[in-house]
Every structure is written in C-alpha cells, then in structure tokens.
Amino acid sequence: xxxxxxxxxxxxxxxxxxxxxxxxxxxxxxxxxxxxxxxxxxxxxxxxxxxxxxxxxxxxxxxxxxxxxxxxxxxxxxxxxxxxxxxxxxxxxxxxxxx
Amino acid sequence: xxxxxxxxxxxxxxxxxxxxxxxxxxxxxxxxxxxxxxxxxxxxxxxxxxxxxxxxxxxxxxxxxxxxxxxxxxxxxxxxxxxxxxxxxxxxxxxxxxxxxxxxxxxxxxxxxxxxxxxxxxxxxxxxxxxxxxxxxxxxxxxxxxxxxxxxxxxxxxxxxxxxxxxxxxxxxxxxxxxxxxxxxxxxxxxxxxxxxxxxxxxxxxxxxxxxxxxxxxxxxxxxxxxxxxxxxxxxxxxxxxxxxxxxxxxxxxxxxxxxxxxxxxxxxxxxxxxxxxxxxxxxxxxxxxxxxxxxxxxxxxxxxxxxxxxxxxxxxxxxxxxxxxxxxxxxxxxxxxxxxxxxxxxxxxxxxxxxxxxxxxxxxxxxxxxxxxxxxxxxxxxxxxxxxxxxxxxxxxxxxxxxxxxxxxxxxxxxxxxxxxxxxxxxxxxxxxxxxxxxxxxxxxxxxxxxxxxxxxxxxxxxxxxxxxxxxxxxxxxxxxxxxxxxxxxxxxxxxxxxxxxxx
Numbered sequence: 001x002x003x004x005x006x007x008x009x010x011x012x013x014x015x016x017x018x019x020x021x022x023x024x025x026x027x028x029x030x031x032x033x034x035x036x037x038x039x040x041x042x043x044x045x046x047x048x049x050x051x052x053x054x055x056x057x058x059x060x061x062x063x064x065x066x067x068x069x070x071x072x073x074x075x076x077x078x079x080x081x082x083x084x085x086x087x088x089x090x091x092x093x094x095x096x097x098x099x
Numbered sequence: 100x101x102x103x104x105x106x107x108x109x110x111x112x113x114x115x116x117x118x119x120x121x122x123x124x125x126x127x128x129x130x131x132x133x134x135x136x137x138x139x140x141x142x143x144x145x146x147x148x149x150x151x152x153x154x155x156x157x158x159x160x161x162x163x164x165x166x167x168x169x170x171x172x173x174x175x176x177x178x179x180x181x182x183x184x185x186x187x188x189x190x191x192x193x194x195x196x197x198x199x200x201x202x203x204x205x206x207x208x209x210x211x212x213x214x215x216x217x218x219x220x221x222x223x224x225x226x227x228x229x230x231x232x233x234x235x236x237x238x239x240x241x242x243x244x245x246x247x248x249x250x251x252x253x254x255x256x257x258x259x260x261x262x263x264x265x266x267x268x269x270x271x272x273x274x275x276x277x278x279x280x281x282x283x284x285x286x287x288x289x290x291x292x293x294x295x296x297x298x299x300x301x302x303x304x305x306x307x308x309x310x311x312x313x314x315x316x317x318x319x320x321x322x323x324x325x326x327x328x329x330x331x332x333x334x335x336x337x338x339x340x341x342x343x344x345x346x347x348x349x350x351x352x353x354x355x356x357x358x359x360x361x362x363x364x365x366x367x368x369x370x371x372x373x374x375x376x377x378x379x380x381x382x383x384x385x386x387x388x389x390x391x392x393x394x395x396x397x398x399x400x401x402x403x404x405x406x407x408x409x410x411x412x413x414x415x416x417x418x419x420x421x422x423x424x425x426x427x428x429x430x431x432x433x434x435x436x437x438x439x440x441x442x443x444x445x446x447x448x449x450x451x452x453x454x455x456x457x458x459x460x461x462x463x464x465x466x467x468x469x470x471x472x473x474x475x476x477x478x479x480x481x482x483x484x485x486x487x488x489x490x491x492x493x494x495x496x497x498x499x500x501x502x503x504x505x506x507x508x509x510x511x512x513x514x515x516x517x518x519x520x521x522x523x524x525x526x527x528x529x530x531x532x533x534x535x536x537x538x539x540x541x542x543x544x545x546x547x548x549x550x551x552x553x554x555x556x557x558x559x560x561x562x563x564x565x566x567x568x569x570x571x572x573x574x575x576x577x578x579x580x581x582x583x584x585x586x587x588x589x590x591x592x593x594x595x596x597x598x599x600x601x602x603x604x
Contacts, residue, residue, distance in 0.1 A: 010289075014286055018283075021275075027271065027275070030275060034278050037279075037285075037286065038282055038285065041282070041285040041286050041288075041289045044286070044289035044290065045289045045292060047293075048289065048293035048296075049292075053102065054297075055103065056240075056292065056297065060239065060240050060288075060289075060292065060298060063240055063243065063244060064243070067243070067244065070247070070251060071251060071278055074251055074255060075274055075275075077255075078258055078267070078271050079271070081261060082267045082268070082271055085264050094268045094271060096264055096347070097268065097269075097347060
C-alpha cells in the first residue's frame with residue numbers, strides 16, 4: 001500500500017488548511033480551512049489504521065466527523081449572528097476590543 | 100472488510116460501573132431535565148431552572164463523596180479508557196463546586212438582563228459534563244470528545260448577548276481560535292496514533308519509545324497535542340483570544356471560562372504528561388518551560404496597562420496560568436514528579452476559589468456602577484466596606500500574600516521547582532519570583548482605588564447584594580481564607596491526587 005503518499009496528501013492538506021486559517025479574511029472561508037485540517041486528520045487516521053491493522057483509527061475518524069459537524073453548525077450560527085449585527089463577515093471587522 | 104467482521108465477532112459488551120459514572124449521570128440527567136422543562140414552563144417561572152441546575156450540581160457531589168469514601172480506590176471501565184481515580188475525583192469536586200458558584204453568580208445577572216435563560220443553564224451544564232468527563236478520560240478519543248463537549252457550549256455562552264457586537268466578537272474569536280487549536284491537536288493525535296498504534300494513554304507511554312529513541316514525527320506529535328491544550332489554558336503565545344473573549348462575554352461566563360474551562364485544559368495536560376508522555380520528557384519539558392516563562396511575563400506586563408477591570412483580570416488569569424505550568428516544566432525530572440502534581444492540583448483548587456471570588460465582587464460592584472473601569476472601584480471601602488475588604492482579600496491572595504490561599508499555592512509551585520534540583524528549575528523559579536512582584540503592581544492599583552481614592556461620581560448609596568451573590572461571596576471567601584490559614588486542608592486533597600497507571604518519577 002502507498003502509505004507515504006496518503007500521509008503526504010494529509011500533510012499537504014494540513015498545510016493548506018493552516019495557510020487558509022491564517023491568510024483568509026472571510027469567516028466562512030476560515031471555517032472551510034478548518035474543515036480541511038480535520039479531513040487531513042481523518043486521512044492520517046485511516047491510513048495508520050489500515051497499516052497497523054487496528055480499528056481504533058476508524059473509530060476516532062467517525063467521532064471526528066460527528067464532532068466536526070457540530071462544530072461547523074455552531075460556527076456558522078456565530079457567523080450569521082455577526083452578519084446580522086454588522087452586515088459583514090470579514091474577520092478584520094471584528095475589532096471592537098484590542099490591547 | 101473481513102478484518103472488521105472478525106473484530107465485530109469478537110466484540111463483548113463492556114461492563115459499566117454505574118457507581119463510578121454516577122456524577123456524570125446525575126449531571127446528564129439534570130441537563131436533560133432543564134432542556135425539557137424550559138419548553139413547558141412559563142417565562143415568569145424560569146428562575147426554577149437555575150434552582151434545578153444548582154441542585155443538580157450539588158446532587159452530583161454526593162456520588163463524588165461516596166466514591167472517595169469507598170474501598171475501591173481505582174475504578175476503570177471500558178478497558179482502562181475511562182478511569183475514576185483520586186485525581187479525577189478531586190478535580191470533579193473542584194469542577195462541580197466552581198460550577199455551583201458560577202450558577203450562583205449567573206442567576207441574578209440573568210434575571211435582570213435580556214437573556215435566553217433556559218438554554219443558558221443547559222449549555223452551562225453540558226460544558227460541566229464535558230469537564231467531568233475530561234477528568235476521567237485516559238484515551239485520545241475520549242479526551243477529544245470531552246474537550247469538544249466542554250468547548251462547544253462555551254463558544255455559545257461567550258456570544259450569549261446576541262445583540263451586542265462585543266459579545267458576538269468574543270464568541271467568534273473564541274470559536275475560531277478554539278476550533279483551530281483542536282484541529283492542530285487532532286493532527287498531533289493522529290500522528291501519535293500512527294507511531295504508537297494505540298489511542299490508550301498508557302499504551303502510548305510504553306510504545307512511544309519502543310523503537311529506542313524518537314524521531315521528528317514523535318516530537319511533532321507531542322508538541323502539536325500540547326499546543327492544542329495551550330490554547331485552552333491561554334498560554335502565551337496562544338493567548339490572543341483570552342482578553343477579548345473575557346471582556347466581551349457576559350461576566351458570569353467570563354468567570355466560568357477563566358476558572359473551570361482553564362482548569363479543564365490543565366487536567367488534560369496533566370493526564371497527558373503523566374500518563375502518555377512520561378518517557379519523552381526531553382520533548383515537552385523545554386517546550387512547557389518556555390510556555391510557562393512567557394505566559395507569566397507577558398500576561399503580567401500586559402495586565403499593568405489595562406484600564407478595564409475584567410480585561411485586567413483576564414491578563415492576570417493568563418499569568419496565573421503560567422504559575423500552574425511552572426511545576427509541570429520540571430515534572431519529568433527524577434524526584435520532582437509527585438510534588439509537581441501536588442502543586443498543580445493545589446494551585447487549581449485555590450485559584451478557582453480566589454478568582455471566582457474576584458468575579459463575584461466585580462459583579463456586585465458593577466450592578467451599581469454599571470462600569471468596567473478600574474476607577475469605578477474608587478472609594479469602594481467608604482460605601483461598601485464588606486465588598487472592599489473581600490476584594491482586597493481576593494486580590495492579595497492572587498498576588499500570593501500570606502496568610503491567604505494564593506500564598507500556599509505559590510509556595511507549593513516553587514517547592515516543586517526546588518525539588519527538581521536542576522538549573523532550569525532554579526532559573527524558572529527566579530522568573531516566577533520576579534513576576535510575583537510585578538503582579539503586585541496591578542493588584543495594588545485596584546486596592547489603592549478601593550481604599551484611598553475618592554468615589555468617582557460621588558454616589559455613595561450602599562450596594563444591595565442579592566442573596567445568591569452573597570452566598571457565592573461567602574463560599575469563595577471561606578475557601579480562600581481556610582486554605583491559607585489551614586493549608587493542611589487543601590494539601591490533604593492535593594496529596595490524594597494520584598493518577599492511576601501514571602509513571603511518576
């Protein structure tokens with residue numbers, strides 16, 4: 001099996017995700033970047049699980065998929081809340097407090 | 100697929116120890132009750148929900164006490180993945196009692212503001228359930244689920260004032276950075292699973308050095324997992340969300356985040372360090388050392404220039420977090436392990452009592468002054484002497500002045516550093532000592548306002564403190580004073596704290 005290729009794919013997805021979180025200003029795109037990181041984790045877990053012949057990784061990935069859905073639900077709710085009050089979903093506009 | 104089928108055929112249902120799970124079950128039952136009752140009861144009777152929540156938390160204390168008194172010292176379930184040992188019992192007690200105080204702080208605050216009350220109690224209890232789970236989790240999967248169960252409701256609580264842009268901002272910042280941190284932590288956990296072929300912490304401990312030595316993948320895995328929890332405990336440089344979230348969130352929620360949520364992060368760090376990473380201390384010790392020194396110093400220096408009291412306490416709680424990390428930085432050295440564990444548990448117990456007390460006073464005073472400025476405390480002693488004295492006691496305890504609780508906590512932390520008998524330990528001790536002095540600068544500033552400055556607007560009508568807030572003040576004052584004057588009581592609980600299956604040097 002091409003273990004290295006899968007891990008490499010996961011590492012690239014992780015890096016793209018981190019870049020997206022840091023560089024993107026649109027809150028929805030930040031959420032999507034976080035999803036990319038979570039999916040890279042799932043690829044990692046499934047690859048290791050198949051290589052090691054244990055099911056712990058499969059279980060872990062299922063939990064991550066379920067919890068990620070809950071997280072995005074809350075995240076989009078918060079983004080909507082901000083949009084209602086500010087008519088903008090840019091992360092830069094969140095600057096009421098600083099220092 | 101065949102492989103899965105074989106495993107399914109071998110599967111046997113795990114035995115569940117219902118006595119061991121009783122605290123969690125009580126809280127789970129209570130939160131379902133609150134959620135359902137909220138649908139049916141009249142708006143004017145919503146105060147009942149706060150009563151139910153507080154009784155749920157007190158009822159959950161009963162099994163914690165019976166478990167502590169029972170003969171079985173360690174109960175492990177589901178193949179050692181969920182363990183009730185003395186460490187988890189002590190921390191469960193801390194979480195339940197601080198949850199109870201937060202309920203007391205919230206109830207009068209919620210009655211007066213425009214809040215969605217039913218959901219508030221539901222979310223508070225779910226978050227506490229996650230914390231209770233965290234104390235017992237000894238597996239990467241259950242640690243992850245517990246972390247999310249305690250964080251996701253907290254994101255919503257921070258954004259609770261829906262129409263207030265500040266509260267929205269607090270929630271979104273907390274959410275974005277929290278989720279990013281848990282994603283990074285998960286990547287670390289997946290690597291950890293890859294190199295050790297297990298998600299069980301004790302197996303990870305034995306497998307992580309099985310090949311002799313470790314590679315960069317091991318280091319990356321350990322560091323990423325610790326980074327995830329460093330966000331949760333707002334350690335510098337992962338603290339950027341904390342001041343904004345603390346300032347924007349409703350004040351009782353801030354009290355909850357700065358005490359319970361932070362303690363939950365430390366619980367996870369302690370369990371990981373003692374159960375999963377004892378043999379790779381050369382990876383995490385320098386990392387935690389740097390985190391601790393930075394957290395203490397940056398938190399303190401930034402706290403010095405704050406004018407908003409909640410923001411100042413936010414930076415103060417960041418720097419207090421550095422003091423909790425301090426003993427962990429030497430936890431892997433021979434002879435220092437058990438005293439470091441004791442110091443961390445002791446610090447968390449005393450810090451919880453003191454910091455909740457500070458927030459109780461802030462809530463009581465802001466009911467009258469409607470202001471968050473430090474100057475709004477001017478002349479507090481002249482018109483509300485009790486609150487003035489109590490605030491002085493709490494701040495002095497945070498600063499570590501004997502004979503108050505905070506002094507014992509700092510003493511234990513420095514003691515652990517000395518027991519490591521290493522240069523790194525001594526250097527960190529000096530950094531901590533310098534920071535204790537700096538911290539007095541901003542705590543002393545508030546005290547000066549209370550005792551020496553005039554009342555800013557000349558309004559000296561006494562402050563009416565509602566009963567629930569008074570009870571919260573009473574509990575936290577008694578705890579702060581008792582732990583300081585009779586340190587044996589707090590030490591008794593901290594000495595009990597042993598993590599089952601952990602390697603302690």
